[in-house]
Structure formats: C-alpha cells, structure tokens
Amino acid sequence: MTDRPSYYVTTPIYYVNDVPHIGHAYTTLACDMLARFKRLDGYDVMFLTGTDEHGQKIERSAEKAGVDPQAFCDKVSSRFKELASAMNFSNDQFIRTTEDRHKKAVQHLWKVLEEKGYIYEDSYSGWYSVRDEAFYAEKELTEGEGGEKLAPTGAPVEWVEEPSYFFKLSAFEDKLLELYDTQEDFVMPKSRLNEVRSFVKGGLEDLSISRSSFKWGVPVPGQEGHVMYVWIDALANYLTAVGYPDERAEAYKTYWPANVHMVGKDILRFHAVYWPAFLMAADLPLPKRVFAHGWWTNEGQKISKSLGNVIDPFELIESYGLDPVRFFLMREVPFGNDGDFSRKSFVLRCNSELANGIGNLSQRTLSMIHKNCDGAIPQPAEFTSEDSKLLDDIAATLDVVRSHMDKQAFNFALEAIWSQASAADSYISVQEPWKLKKTDPERMNTVLYVLADAIRQIAIMAQAIMPESMDKLLSQMNVVERGFDQIGDGNRIASGTEIPKPEGVFPRFELPDEDEA
C-alpha cells in the first residue's frame, strides 16, 4: 500500500474465438494511454487486460481444430499477448478466465449471490441457433424455403429447453436507475447513458446464468452438470485480478472499485446494467465509470470478416511504425465516436502533426543547438516575457490535458499538447535565432534554451501516447527525470548537458495514390 492515489483501468477480456484486430488494439490502447498518463502523474496504477476463454463456441472451435479447449485457448490467448507486446501496452496483468484463481473467484461470487437469495433455478427455453450460439425471440425469426424457422442471420434454429439458474436482475431496476441519476458519469459518453437508462426503464427480465448443454465453463458450485454462462464468469475477471474473494488482499484494498471499465459500444449493456447489478447484489462497491467507445470503419466502409477488410494491427505497425499508429488512433477521432481509418487521413495526420509538427520542431531546435552551442544545452540569460509566456503556457497545459484525460477525451488531450508545439514554432519565427547567431549570441542561447525546455515539457506530456518516440527524444536531450512533477519552472533542463547530433524521430509518409481510394 502506498499513499499515492490509486487508479484501476480495465479493458474487456477478449473472446478467444477471434484473432486480434484493430478493435482490440484500439480499446486496449485507450487504456494504455490512460494508465501511462496516470503513472506519470504519480498514481499507483493497475491496468488490466486479458482473454475470455469459456463457452460453447470455444468448445466447438477447439473440437473443429482437433485440440482440447485449453490448448486452443492457450494458442489464441498468446496471440493477444503478442498484440499487447507489439503495441507496447503497459498492462500490469493479463488475466485469463481459465486460470484457477479466476474459477475460484467466480465460484465464490456465485455463492455469495446465491446466499443473498439472488439466484434461483428454473428452466430456460427459446429458439436457439447452434451456429450463432444465440437465442432469438419469436418475432425475430423468418421462414425458410421449407417453412423452417430461421434466425435473422439465416441460421437454422431449434426450440430448446433446459434447466438453468437465473439471476434476479429484475430486482435491480430501481437501484440501477438511481445509480444513473445520481452518478451521471457512470456511463459515458452521455448519449450512451441515455440508451442504458431507457433500456432499464423498459423493464428488466431475470438473467439466465448457467448452461447444462455444454461443459467448457466454470462449474456451478455444488451443481453437477451446470457451468456458468458468460456474464458472471466474464465480468468477474475485474475482481479476480485484484485478489477477490480476499477482500483484505492488498491489491483489492488498493484498487477496487475500478476507476474505468473501457468497453466497445457492443458490450456496454453488460457492463452498465448486469455488472453493477451483480455487484449490488453481492454488496460490493461499484466501479466509477464505464466508457463505451466507437468503431472504426476502413476507408469509409464498415469492417467485416465477410468483406475481408479487417484491419490488422500487426500489419499497420509493420508499415508505419508503432507510435504513428498509436498516435493516429487516439488523435483522429473524438473518443466515443465512430471513426474512419483511411490511408490518406493517416498520412496527412502523421505528416502534419508528427513529422512536420513535433518532429520538425525538435529537429530544427536540437540541430541549431548542436551546431551553434558547442553541442550542449546553452546557458540562458534573463528570460523575456515572451520566453516566460511560452514556457508557462506549456506548463499550464498539463492541467488542461489532465482534465481531458479524466473524461477520456483523448483526442482533445493530444490536441492541447500539440497546440503547444505549434506555439513553439511560432516562437521560433518571432525570435529568429538563426539571425541572433550573428547579432546577439547570448540572446540566441537563451532562445534555444527556452526551446529545448519547451520540447522537454511537451515530450514529457506526450509520453503516454508515444512512449518509444518520446523516450528517444528525451534521451537525445539527456532528460532523465520524466514524470509530470518535472513540468513547470522548478525543473528546467540542465545547461551544459551535451547532446548528440539529433536524429529525426518521425519519418514523413507518402500519400497513397488517389485512384486506389
């Protein structure tokens, strides 16, 4: 336990029936940026991601692949770990629902819910599609050619009935509505809160939470033949990772309740309705926020496996390098909205803000220092009001960035940082250090010193989104202390530190041919 404030951020656990794609990378990246930012800001951070490995689909996929389900999960799960490594994610843990600790946690949670009277046995029936592994309502069904019932997806359905345990979700309608009313930022963006609220207002049915038709899941305690069905299993991972059911565990006491559960908009309901209901039922504290982000389209087209236009994050990193990809994903779109990934906007964005922006700013500055100041950070004279204004504005930006980050407004956070890089470029034009070289070398030294410190602070703030590149840049300037406590006038860059001949941090990309798009 430390006296630092704690911060717990989670991604959903990813279902191993799918290989990692841009959507997974995007969700986790958002969390990574947040986690890194909070660490730099002095927080004791817990950042969790992982994989969801149970269910009939997995059982079947494994069977098809001719391996046992665990081996199947091991393989796909490792692919997600590779993504985390390729994307330079700083997750503190990678949880898997097939781990023993998780099974124990979930079974304990189940027992608690049962003891408190929120679980009962009944039977579950409905039109079921094996192919989709989903139930459908009568009205959703269509008639096939032979008069057989078909799911909206076109898959055949059959009427099935099986014993199942239910969770009394219906008992939480009022409490949930109260939660949404009293804690308005429990679900963000706001428009999503409205959807969730109206969903709950429409009435809640109890939730089927076990299955006896397949085996690949966490066994229901004391009930031979039943395994837990999705949500209790999947959602409880957030508790498992911090030591639940040991509520006296150090990690639990430090991190629970979570600050942010980051989710795609497709699984918002489960996080914003079921999850708080489970926790209320178990008398556990509720997370502070569930944030639902949007989807990417590819060159304006909806992404789908059948269209074959899935964006492979590994491939993107291969073509453009990691940090430009990270930057683009967080910078391009107001977080929460859907966004379009196009090569053209990617190249334009990266060229204008990375290569021509912060990249060029640091290159021109460091190169002037290298050439004109004996290769070392110069000694400044007294600052003019323009010098102070530039540096003070940059320092003041940290608070602006903080407030955006606390609202998961990542694009605005980045915009705020980048506006300072642009201010530094304007400052150079006004000061014209290349002229001062002959007319007033002392003043030139001061200007270059101010610029070096401006870049130092900007780079420190930009570490959360581009850790590798900013590390390179800060290393070029021999800046060792890189936390946000270094922002401001108490910790200026040290004069006299030698700097090597600067190397560009961000390459410029070629625009794709117009006809291709």
Add this chain to the structure above:
RNA sequence: GGCCGAGUAGCUCAGUCGGUUAGAGCAGCGGAAUCAUAAUCCGCGUGUCGGGGGUUCAAGUCCCUCCUCGGCUACCA
C-alpha cells in the same frame, strides 16, 4: 414501429444561461523566412447554421412540423 441523438465553411467538428460582424483544425490560395525531415511562420472563410412555420426587441441557440442520417430496442462475445 417505439425511444434517443445528429444535420453549422470542400472535409472533420466547436458553438456554454437565446444577445454585438457564426468559430477552429485540415485542405486550398497569397506572402515571408531559410535554423529544420521542401519542414516553418503570417494573411485570406458571405457559409440558405437540413426545409417550413412560430415565440421574442433579438434564434444556429427555445417551440411546432417535415426531411435525411445514426444509435438503442436483452441473454454471440
């Protein structure tokens, strides 16, 4: 069908409690500069604020209506 939201410059969007000539970034055009990855800086935006009607001294900003687009409308994650 029901509920919710959006429609503002070529593109992406800001516009808080209605109040002076409706803003930003990108793209485009013009100029300056030459330290730098031909990067940078400065200047330039009359756009029926989706259409129509209404309230008001005053509406992008409130009300009504219509059009278009999107989201949600439960047990695949």
